[in-house]
Amino acid sequence: MTSVEAAEAMARGIKGVDPSIVCELVPMADGGEGTTEALVTALQGEWVEADCHDALDRPITGRYGFVPVSRLAVIEVAEAAGLAQITPGDRDPWVATSRGVGELILSALDHGAIEFIIGLGGTATNDAGAGMLTALGAHFLDANGIAVADGARGLTSLVSADLGSLDNRLRTVKFRLASDVTNPLLGDRGASAIYGLQKGASPQDVPGLDAALERWADIAEAAFDRHVRDIPGAGSAGGLGAAFAAATHASLESGVELVRDAVGLRQRIAGADWVFSGEGGIDRQTASGKTPWGVAQAAKAEGVPAILFGGRISDGAYELIGDAVVAVVPILRQATDLPSALRDGSVNLERAAATVTRLLTARIGCP
Incomplete structure (x- = not known):
């Protein structure tokens, strides 16, 4: 998925749970492809x-x-x-x-x-x-x-x-x-x-x-x-x-950081309840300048908790959880091969975002 497709998939999952939730889509990147x-x-x-x-x-x-x-x-x-x-x-x-x-x-x-x-x-x-x-x-x-x-x-x-x-x-x-x-x-x-x-x-x-x-x-x-x-x-x-x-x-x-500043990410995060981000694979290296970590740091600066979604979650990924990242969530629903995971990535991400949204709205008492 491109960053645009990933953002749209998460938004579909969120609004599928509650259409009244306002989603601010901000596609991000780290200087590489996309x-x-x-x-x-x-x-x-x-x-x-x-x-x-x-x-x-x-x-x-x-x-x-x-x-x-x-x-x-x-x-x-x-x-x-x-x-x-x-x-x-x-x-x-x-x-x-x-x-x-x-x-x-x-x-x-x-x-x-x-x-x-x-x-x-x-x-x-x-x-x-x-x-x-x-x-x-x-x-x-x-x-x-x-x-x-x-x-x-x-x-x-x-x-x-x-x-x-x-x-x-x-x-x-x-x-x-x-x-x-x-x-x-x-x-x-x-x-x-x-x-x-x-x-x-x-x-x-x-x-x-x-x-x-x-x-x-x-x-x-x-x-x-x-x-x-x-x-x-x-x-x-x-x-x-x-x-x-x-x-x-x-x-x-x-x-x-360059992309973050160019799109005004911190200003667009300000006032949000949650920030969702992610990448194909989340591991220890995610904290070394990768997009989701940069997004999480921007969210932390605005006092907004971040949740990261990943197609592959390594053991080291859970080391990211702290004051910037409150959860790391896998999107795969079952064991599968890589071509299938790539083909179904958008649907899997949409459903994972929906599941997390149900938990969050139940937890904080939103309608």
């Missing part, structure tokens, strides 16, 4: 489609969110450079490019955007954002002054960067990067070592990929006159964090 949809829905934005390229440089139609009243564009980098768009056998961080991300940014700039929220994560790339910056007008050149090839492989022959044609609008617009990744660009905790394997690299590839990013850092830091390789989050999205830090006045923020 961030754009959550913000477009909550901020009454619109969808914009744009021609771009995927990580293997194949033409696709991507989309991003745009909020006209604030001229805010919301872009998930995975929309153009997503790992999920590439079949496992075709994943190759040596050639994968972030060019499509730059193409979506250009489209949004032409659409009038003056502020951006960028959801970092889920990319197939390891090119330090060189592809994105190329789409935005930068030129990365080899010893002969010829543009280097896409992907990390092209960075191995990088000698210079020409920023003369870089889009001037990047200097004036505001970029907020939604990510909970704090990895630097290079080294044992860098982009290549931590995320390269899931993008198709072998363990033997990692030192070479890291060396390619180091070469980019040497050239780019000199060209932009900014030290970015060690910034927390520089290694996010295959090094896109470093590219944004070099080329823009970007701020890296907790994804769930």
